Amino acid sequence: MSSGVKEVLPPPLDSSSEPPAIFDGTTKLYISYTCPYAQRVWITRNYKGLEDKIKLIPIDLQNRPAWYKEKVYPPNKVPSLEHNNEVKGESLDLLKYLEDNFEGPSLLPDDPAKREFAEELLSYTNSFNRAVVSSFKADSISEAGATFDYIENALGKFGDGPFFLGTFSLVDIAYAPLIERYQPFLLDAKKYNITEGRPQLATWIQELNKIEAYEVTKRDPRSS
Ligand SMILES: N[C@@H](CCC(=O)N[C@@H](CS)C(=O)NCC(=O)O)C(=O)O
Numbered sequence: 001m002s003s004g005v006k007e008v009l010p011p012p013l014d015s016s017s018e019p020p021a022i023f024d025g026t027t028k029l030y031i032s033y034t035c036p037y038a039q040r041v042w043i044t045r046n047y048k049g050l051e052d053k054i055k056l057i058p059i060d061l062q063n064r065p066a067w068y069k070e071k072v073y074p075p076n077k078v079p080s081l082e083h084n085n086e087v088k089g090e091s092l093d094l095l096k097y098l099e100d101n102f103e104g105p106s107l108l109p110d111d112p113a114k115r116e117f118a119e120e121l122l123s124y125t126n127s128f129n130r131a132v133v134s135s136f137k138a139d140s141i142s143e144a145g146a147t148f149d150y151i152e153n154a155l156g157k158f159g160d161g162p163f164f165l166g167t168f169s170l171v172d173i174a175y176a177p178l179i180e181r182y183q184p185f186l187l188d189a190k191k192y193n194i195t196e197g198r199p200q201l202a203t204w205i206q207e208l209n210k211i212e213a214y215e216v217t218k219r220d221p222r223s224s
Pocket residue numbers: 032034035036037038061076077078079089090091092
């Protein structure tokens with residue numbers, strides 16, 4: 001975090017927990033520690049050094065407090081952000097919302113070509129997810145293979161890596177939580193190594209792991 005002191009993460013709220021003071025003017029990010037979509041927004045908040053401005057409210061999704069759906073976010077999903085007396089959801093929208101409405105280092109370059117590519121890559125996250133998830137069930141890994149090839153090529157597009165748009169951006173943040181989960185799963189269950197023959201993806205993962213704002217959001221394998 002900005003002060004260099006590791007943030008103490010609060011325990012998740014469950015059905016027996018009292019709600020926080022909703023609409024009291026405090027900006028709150030509702031997450032689950034295990035949700036990849038919530039993790040995207042959490043990384044962005046950390047990278048921008050907003051730990052003191054945006055309070056983390058973790059929810060136990062397995063034993064959700066009723067007040068979350070009733071009073072905070074009727075879709076009853078995480079992430080959601082309470083800011084200026086409104087609650088908004090959808091992780092990719094929230095990434096842009098944080099970029100546009102909060103201070104801190106920018107996570108989108110000014111270059112119009114890079115901005116356009118950012119849009120393409122952000123929309124591609126859904127097809128990426130579908131392709132990988134369908135390969136979990138299928139006998140063949142080819143659909144997932146093709147989608148990781150797309151990622152490998154995307155990482156080479158501007159030739160100024162290691163990140164998708166050169167420097168660390170919202171695009172890296174959108175993919176990181178997904179790849180963090182798919183890489184070990186595919187290796188374990190399908191004996192498929194996503195980085196084999198994909199040097200740029202291998203370097204991307206290495207460089208990503210050096211980003212502290214991301215590192216602190218990773219699931220501790222010992223506690224899950
Ligand atoms: N499209 C949403 C997906 C959010 C989502 O599915 N979150 C899951 C946890 S990872 C959730 O809250 N599930 C609870 C439910 O669907 O009831 C986003 O990108 O924010």
